[in-house]
Amino acid sequence: MTVVVRTITRVLLPISLVFGGYVIMHGHLTPGGGFQGGAVAASGLALVLVAFGVERLAGKKGLLSVLESLGGVAFAALGFLGLGVTFFANVLAGSGGLFGHPVPYGPNPGDLNTAGTLPLMNWAVGFKVLAGLGAVVLLFGLFGGEK
Amino acid sequence: MIGNLPFVVCMILVALGLWTLIAKRNLVKLVIGMSLVTSGVNLFLVSLGYVRGGIPPIYTYAPAAAPMVLPTPQALTLTSIVIGVATTALMLAFVVVIYRHKGTLDVRKIRDLRG
Amino acid sequence: MEETLKIITGQGFWSPLLWLAAALGILLLAFFLWSRGRREYKRGTEQELPFLSGERAEDPRVGASHLYWGFVEALKPFLNGLRDWHSGVITDYVGWFVVILVVVLLLVL
Amino acid sequence: MSVHAPILAIAVPLLGGFAAPLLARIHRKVRDLWVLLVVFFSGACVGYVAAHILSSGIWVYVLGARNPQETLAPGGFPIRIMLTVDAMSAFMGLIAGFLALVAFPFALKYIPEEEGKTLALTLSLLLLAGILGLAYTGDLFNFFVFLEVTSIAACGIIGFRTWISRAPEAAFKTMVLFSLSGLFFLLASAFLYGEYGALNLAYLSAQIKGTLVDKLALALFLAGLIMKVAAAPVHFWAPDAYGEAPAAKTLLLVVNTQVSLYGLWRVLFTLYGGALSAGVGWLVTSLGLLTMVVAAFMALVQVDLGRLVAYGAVSQIGYMMLGVGVGLVTLAGRPDYGFVAMKGGIFHMLNDALTVGLLFLCVGAVEWTKGTRDLRELGGLGHGLPGVALCFLLASLALAGIPPLNGFASKILIYEGSFRLSPILAAVAVLASILLLAVFARAFHGAFLGPRAEVKEGLPWVFLLSMGALAVGILVLGLVPGFFVEELVAPAAKALWHGRALYLAAVLGG
Numbered sequence: 030m031t032v033v034v035r036t037i038t039r040v041l042l043p044i045s046l047v048f049g050g051y052v053i054m055h056g057h058l059t060p061g062g063g064f065q066g067g068a069v070a071a072s073g074l075a076l077v078l079v080a081f082g083v084e085r086l087a088g089k090k091g092l093l094s095v096l097e098s099l100g101g102v103a104f105a106a107l108g109f110l111g112l113g114v115t116f117f118a119n120v121l122a123g124s125g126g127l128f129g130h131p132v133p134y135g136p137n138p139g140d141l142n143t144a145g146t147l148p149l150m151n152w153a154v155g156f157k158v159l160a161g162l163g164a165v166v167l168l169f170g171l172f173g174g175e176k
Numbered sequence: 177m178i179g180n181l182p183f184v185v186c187m188i189l190v191a192l193g194l195w196t197l198i199a200k201r202n203l204v205k206l207v208i209g210m211s212l213v214t215s216g217v218n219l220f221l222v223s224l225g226y227v228r229g230g231i232p233p234i235y236t237y238a239p240a241a242a243p244m245v246l247p248t249p250q251a252l253t254l255t256s257i258v259i260g261v262a263t264t265a266l267m268l269a270f271v272v273v274i275y276r277h278k279g280t281l282d283v284r285k286i287r288d289l290r291g
Numbered sequence: 292m293e294e295t296l297k298i299i300t301g302q303g304f305w306s307p308l309l310w311l312a313a314a315l316g317i318l319l320l321a322f323f324l325w326s327r328g329r330r331e332y333k334r335g336t337e338q339e340l341p342f343l344s345g346e347r348a349e350d351p352r353v354g355a356s357h358l359y360w361g362f363v364e365a366l367k368p369f370l371n372g373l374r375d376w377h378s379g380v381i382t383d384y385v386g387w388f389v390v391i392l393v394v395v396l397l398l399v400l
Numbered sequence: 401m402s403v404h405a406p407i408l409a410i411a412v413p414l415l416g417g418f419a420a421p422l423l424a425r426i427h428r429k430v431r432d433l434w435v436l437l438v439v440f441f442s443g444a445c446v447g448y449v450a451a452h453i454l455s456s457g458i459w460v461y462v463l464g465a466r467n468p469q470e471t472l473a474p475g476g477f478p479i480r481i482m483l484t485v486d487a488m489s490a491f492m493g494l495i496a497g498f499l500a501l502v503a504f505p506f507a508l509k510y511i512p513e514e515e516g517k518t519l520a521l522t523l524s525l526l527l528l529a530g531i532l533g534l535a536y537t538g539d540l541f542n543f544f545v546f547l548e549v550t551s552i553a554a555c556g557i558i559g560f561r562t563w564i565s566r567a568p569e570a571a572f573k574t575m576v577l578f579s580l581s582g583l584f585f586l587l588a589s590a591f592l593y594g595e596y597g598a599l600n601l602a603y604l605s606a607q608i609k610g611t612l613v614d615k616l617a618l619a620l621f622l623a624g625l626i627m628k629v630a631a632a633p634v635h636f637w638a639p640d641a642y643g644e645a646p647a648a649k650t651l652l653l654v655v656n657t658q659v660s661l662y663g664l665w666r667v668l669f670t671l672y673g674g675a676l677s678a679g680v681g682w683l684v685t686s687l688g689l690l691t692m693v694v695a696a697f698m699a700l701v702q703v704d705l706g707r708l709v710a711y712g713a714v715s716q717i718g719y720m721m722l723g724v725g726v727g728l729v730t731l732a733g734r735p736d737y738g739f740v741a742m743k744g745g746i747f748h749m750l751n752d753a754l755t756v757g758l759l760f761l762c763v764g765a766v767e768w769t770k771g772t773r774d775l776r777e778l779g780g781l782g783h784g785l786p787g788v789a790l791c792f793l794l795a796s797l798a799l800a801g802i803p804p805l806n807g808f809a810s811k812i813l814i815y816e817g818s819f820r821l822s823p824i825l826a827a828v829a830v831l832a833s834i835l836l837l838a839v840f841a842r843a844f845h846g847a848f849l850g851p852r853a854e855v856k857e858g859l860p861w862v863f864l865l866s867m868g869a870l871a872v873g874i875l876v877l878g879l880v881p882g883f884f885v886e887e888l889v890a891p892a893a894k895a896l897w898h899g900r901a902l903y904l905a906a907v908l909g910g
Contacts, residue, residue: 058236064258094421101418108411116407117464117481136238165265172272190587197385197576206381210579217587224594249593252541256586259548263579266552270559270572277565283380288566289573289640290379291701297882298809300816301740307804307879314804359838363700370701373694377636381573384636388580391634392623398679399619400612 030080038080045073053155057144063151067158074163083170086163093164100157107146107153121145182223189216203271203281207264214260218253225249402448403468406461406483409445409493410532412438417525424518432508435521439504442528446497449536450490454891458906459485460538471907478600478907484538486903487891491746492535492662494888495753496655498873500528502757506866507648510764516560520649523560527553527652534659538907540589541599543663547585547628550656551578557653558645570640577627577637584624591617601671602907605900610675621667622680628660631721632690635714639698642710647764651757654713658749661717665724669896670903673731681728684721685818689828692718696835700842705766705773708843709759712799715832716752720745722829723814726821727897734897741817742893747885748810751798751877755807758795758870762788765863766847769856775846782848784855789848791867796840798874801833806877809885 049070056062078086111118122145123131129143141148189212196209225246231238233247271281278286297306332338341348363370416438424431453459461468461483473479485493507524511517530549537543555578559571593599595614596607608614630638638657642650668676668684692715699711723745730738765788766781767773782789798805811833819826877884895903 059234060232062254064254068261095425098418098421102415102422105411105415105418109415111464112404115461115463115465115468116404116411118466119464136235136240138236162261162265165269168269169272172269172276194385194389197580198382198389200382203572206576210576213580213583217583217590220587221590221593224590246597248599249590252590252593255541255545259545259552259582262552263548263575266555267572267575267579270555270568270575273559273562273568274565274572277568283382286381286569287379289570289644291374291377291698298813298885300813301737301820302816305803305809305812305881307809307881310804311879359700359842362838366697370697373697374701377639377698381576384573384577384634385580387633387636388577388623388627391626392584392619395619395622395626395683396616398683399615399622399677 030082034080038076041076042073045076046070049073049155049159053151054141054148056151056155057147058139058141063154064158066151067155068162070155070159071162071166074159075166078166078170083167086167087171090164090167093160093167097157097160097164100153100155100160103153104150104157107150110146119145119147121149122147182226183220186216186220186223189213189219192216201283203274203283203286204268206283207267207271210267211260211264214256214263218256218260221249221253221256404461405445405448405452406459406485406536407463409442409449409497410483410529410536412445413442413525413529413532417522417529420522420525421518428513431518431521435504435508435525438525439500439528442532443497443501446490446493446532449485450494453485453487453490454887457486458902459483460906461485472909476908478598478603481542482538482600482907483536484602484903484907485536486899486906487895488662488665488746488893488899489535491750491888491892492659493532495658495750496528496531496535499651499655499753499757502761502866502869503648503651505862506761506764507646509860509862510648510768511646519560520557520646523553523556524649524652527557527656531652531655531659534663538602539600540585540592540604544582544586544589547582547660547663548579550659551575551582554578554641554653554656557649558641561646564644567644570637570644574637574641577634581624581627584620584627588617588620588624591620600907601666602904605671605673606904606908608672608675614672614675618667618672618680621671622664622683625660625664625667626687628657629664629721630657630691630714630717631687632694632718633687635691635695635717638714638717639707639710642713642760643704643707647706647760647767650710650760651753654756654760655753657717658720658753661720661749665896668728669731670900673900676728676731678729678732681725681731683725684728685725685825688718688721688723688725689825690718691715691721692832693828693835696832696839699839700835703775705775705778705843705847706760706763708775708839709756709763712759712836712839713752713756715836716748716756716799718832719811719814719829720748720752722818722825723748723810724896726814726818726825727893729821731897735820737817737820739817739893739897740813741821742897743885743889744810744813744815744817746893746896747813747881747889748807750884750889751806751810751874754870754873754877755795755798758791758867758874759799761863761867761870762792762795765859765867768863769859770853771856775843778847778853780848780850780853781855783852785848785859787864788859788867789844791871792848793844794871794874796837796844798878800837800840802837804878806874806881809878809881813885 049066052061052069053063053066108117111120114120121128128145129140132143193209193212193216196212197206200206227243227245230243230245233244274286275281297304420431420435423434460471462471463481465480471478471482511520527550530546530553533546537546555571555575558574559568561567591613592604596604598604627634641653645653695711695715699708702708702711723741727738727742798807801807801811815826815829
């Protein structure tokens with residue numbers, strides 16, 4: 030690809046990753062969440078693929094698959110965390126300390142930390158989607174490269 | 177009657193998707209048809225939850241006592257979109273592999289499995 | 292205990308163990324008849340070799356497709372139609388899905 | 401811990417599936433051990449759930465609530481995700497658990513390491529989680545989600561061997577049809593959600609009165625699920641999928657089809673049990689007849705052993721649809737013969753899982769030793785593989801409904817039940833059975849009889865163990881069918897036939 034595309038990619042990649050992280054992080058407060066944020070971040074990977082070619086990312090296939098598995102394991106494990114009550118029960122919400130106190134009912138700005146396991150699950154899903162979509166795009170690149 | 181217009185449009189989308197799946201010969205176009213059906217169903221779900229004059233169901237800085245649209249169909253739609261992405265990616269991957277084996281995307285030529 | 296060994300079918304019952312006992316009886320009868328037969332068969336002679344239409348068969352294997360050859364041949368038009376129906380074209384399959392959808396819609400409404 | 405058994409049966413394979421690729425990086429043995437552990441744990445949970453339900457009724461489990469039995473939110477409205485496990489769900493769970501226990505050890509030896517074994521195991525665990533989820537879930541949307549989980553995992557399993565040109569083709573076709581069926585299921589759920597504002601099966605069932613929207617939704621449900629269960633005019637995906645997937649994994653695909661069939665019964669009996677016309681019952685019955693005849697004739701002309709067995713498997717779906725279809729037709733009057741036919745149809749699910757599973761394992765063993773499944777090239781394997789030949793013979797006879805094996809035990813219930821409704825139904829069913837006997841006599845003759853053929857030595861003992869487990873199951877179910885019919889099948893059939901009120905009461909109270 031031309032130098033224009035490469036330069037713009039260098040500028041846009043960090044922005045897309047940070048914006049993806051923001052969407053994941055605020056998933057329980059504003060529109061967005063794990064999947065959307067992960068997809069935004071994965072678009073950054075796709076951009077790299079287009080601008081620099083498959084070779085640049087080909088070595089990262091193993092890393093992506095590990096990240097994807099880790100995301101899945103973390104999500105399921107967070108569900109198991111609630112087993113003292115019921116599966117998927119939000120035991121961390123309002124448990125004090127880092128996780129803060131129960132939120133008041135009704136419209137309010139909300140805090141980043143008071144939702145218990147929800148943001149953690151968002152992060153798990155976000156990484157899974159980032160890695161999964163990244164791997165899919167990468168595989169399409171690898172497939173298309175040979176003839 | 178005019179309130180049902182969104183539903184009619186969604187059904188037209190689904191029908192168009194089915195038409196694409198029946199009438200088109202190119203595998204990639206079949207995947208597009210599948211996406212059309214998915215979009216139709218997703219739009220139908222979202223339009224089900226609309227409340228006249230409602231605001232988005234977000235509690236952050238929401239005006240008090242304003243009616244919100246139903247959040248459940250939106251959550252359902254989101255799940256459905258995620259599944260749709262996975263399905264599309266998988267189908268496109270199969271299309272790529274089929275093309276590498278057979279060198280064609282015409283459905284009439286991809287019929288080793290028949291009879 | 293009676294109930295665990297047989298199934299009541301509404302018009303009678305099915306008991307596999309009873310059936311096995313009957314089958315055993317018939318088998319014994321068959322064995323008895325068989326054992327009364329003549330024994331003129333000589334091992335190691337030409338009587339052991341396979342023949343096909345009076346000729347010595349070189350490869351006596353009967354291919355799987357030759358079983359029921361006549362039956363399949365007689366039904367050929369029907370079976371060929373059935374095979375053509377499974378055309379392998381995905382758009383046809385979706386078409387049949389739409390047909391089922393329409394049939395069900397007409398039936399239910 | 402035991403109060404969480406239903407969700408653990410689903411969640412542990414899910415976690416196991418995600419963790420398998422990570423453990424494969426440590427060591428392959430660790431991964432294999434982990435997969436076996438996960439499957440055994442899930443199987444134990446399934447068994448525990450079944451034992452508990454058969455002794456003390458429906459088990460409701462609400463996810464994320466303060467108490468697993470707290471089904472209703474304040475205001476008397478069920479909003480949470482919940483599992484509602486009755487005798488029929490537990491029966492399906494048992495089938496899935498047993499076949500998984502048989503299939504996974506077989507697969508560990510069957511799929512070569514360099515052919516994506518980790519991927520196949522991961523997908524199979526996800527498929528198992530999806531199947532158990534379908535069997536246990538109590539609301540429509542989760543049913544859809546698990547339907548799609550099984551679709552994606554199943555198509556991954558069918559098509560992951562990308563270097564074979566037929567596998568991706570089968571996977572693509574199956575994927576298109578599976579997605580369509582899932583989307584129509586979702587559309588139908590959306591219709592009901594739009595009308596009643598809920599997705600919980602029990603709540604919707606209490607509300608449904610048979611309005612126009614209800615009927616439209618019923619048609620969409622039926623169209624989607626009939627495709628997923630491989631009934632006749634839309635069964636085309638099944639032989640492709642069963643034939644091209646690795647033989648050890650086809651067992652899970654068979655269970656996947658059966659659990660979709662369970663979904664169809666759940667929708668018809670529980671969701672629409674109060675407002676159903678006899679026409680739907682006749683539709684299911686006639687599609688069942690069409691399925692069994694068409695599939696039996698198609699099996700007659702196959703030359704590929706895997707595809708032949710696949711058509712045999714499709715024809716068995718027809719028997720289940722016939723048995724339960726007779727029950728649906730007579731649902732209004734609930735005569736005794738309707739219940740007999742229902743018992744036959746549901747018993748046949750278990751028998752079909754065992755016999756078809758054993759046949760596919762035999763096909764896998766044949767392919768493993770000879771590298772081909774073409775009946776024109778096979779022959780004489782009975783000398784080298786006596787165990788496999790014996791298992792194939794046993795399973796074929798059971799599939800064709802020869803007494804005293806298990807296939808006959810369930811088929812006689814179907815024959816006698818459907819005979820009372822119309823003798824033509826029973827006559828067609830018997831005809832299809834005779835055809836199947838001819839088909840499998842030919843398959844057995846073509847593959848195993850004839851002069852001795854060279855075989856690859858060293859068939860793993862795990863193969864024979866898995867096949868032996870299924871063969872013993874066939875013999876036991878055949879020789880003492882009364883015990884299983886009374887203890888397992890009758891409660892499951894009753895849960896559909898009479899159990900709708902109990903199902904509603906378990907969730908809605910009162």
